[in-house]
Amino acid sequence: MKVTICVGSTCHLMGSKTVVERFQQLVEQHHLEDRVELSGKFCMGKCGEGVSVTVDGVHHAVAPSDAESFFEREILAKV
Numbered sequence: 001m002k003v004t005i006c007v008g009s010t011c012h013l014m015g016s017k018t019v020v021e022r023f024q025q026l027v028e029q030h031h032l033e034d035r036v037e038l039s040g041k042f043c044m045g046k047c048g049e050g051v052s053v054t055v056d057g058v059h060h061a062v063a064p065s066d067a068e069s070f071f072e073r074e075i076l077a078k079v
Contacts, residue, residue: 001036006052008043015064016051022067035079
C-alpha cells in the first residue's frame with residue numbers, strides 16, 4: 001500500500017509534519033514496514049481541504065487530530 005502525504009507549504013501550515021510523524025509511529029507500532037510505503041510530495045493541488053493524503057491513489061483530506069483514526073480506518077483496516 002502506498003500512502004503519500006503532501007508536504008507543500010499550505011499542508012505544512014495545516015500540520016502535515018504531525019500527520020507524517022504519527023503515520024510513521026503507527027506503521028512501526030503495527031509492524032507494517034514491509035506492507036505500507038510512506039512518501040511525501042509537494043503540492044497535490046487540494047490546498048485548503050486539510051492535509052492532502054493519498055492511499056493507493058485515492059485522495060483524502062486529514063486533520064492532524066484525526067491522523068490516528070484515519071490510519072485505522074483507511075490503512076490498517078485495508079492491509
